[in-house]
Amino acid sequence: MPRDYIWTFLLGLLFAVALFVIVSVMEKKQKQERRYDERQLQARGRAYQAAFLSLLGYCVVVGMLSLCLERELCPVYTAMFIGVFFSAGVFAVKCIFSEAYFAVGERPGYWLALSALVVAINMVVILKNLHDGKAIIENGVLTEYSINVACGILFVAIFAATLIKTLKDRASDASER
């Protein structure tokens, strides 16, 4: 992995850890405990299953493609991160559509804003990389710079699914009252 990318990666990791700490402290201050009800726990279990099977499928497909083409499609760490983002996306989207992503009483507005922020940060990194001449694909091989693209796609999927579900819920709310 190139040294400049390691620094970008560490910065991203630091941002994620800082965000996690800030959210945890805010939740403790507001004495809000994230809790899922029995139906949500069941739905989350099914989503974990789907994410696990998706990751297995992804590993098999990537492995078989490398074997058949007799060359690596991307560096191992790039393939690993894309797989993690892919399965995390499957879990998040399945949870969102089974109404089990947000805890009891939790509003989706915060997660919409957070997803938009992560997408924006990744867009800045992608554009900077392109500007610096760092290609996402080189000689038919995905470079480490594609990790940001995969991360961006994950959060775009979460943002879009949350938005669609929120709008659908508002429509059903009006009819159920």
Next chain:
Amino acid sequence: MKNLKLKSARAALDWSQQQLADAVGVSRQTVNAIEKGDYNPTIKLCLAICRALGKTLDELFWEEEP
């Protein structure tokens, strides 16, 4: 199968799904799923709903045989 008994008991108290959900500590979507018959609640949740609405298990969840 839709749980119309639950829906009508809730409506009799003029409660929204959200109000019932808050009273029993679940999400509004869970109450909606029970009323639509998409989710089969545990006995623990059934009892909590009965207590919140002042009804018995029979009155809300017993299904007459066809």
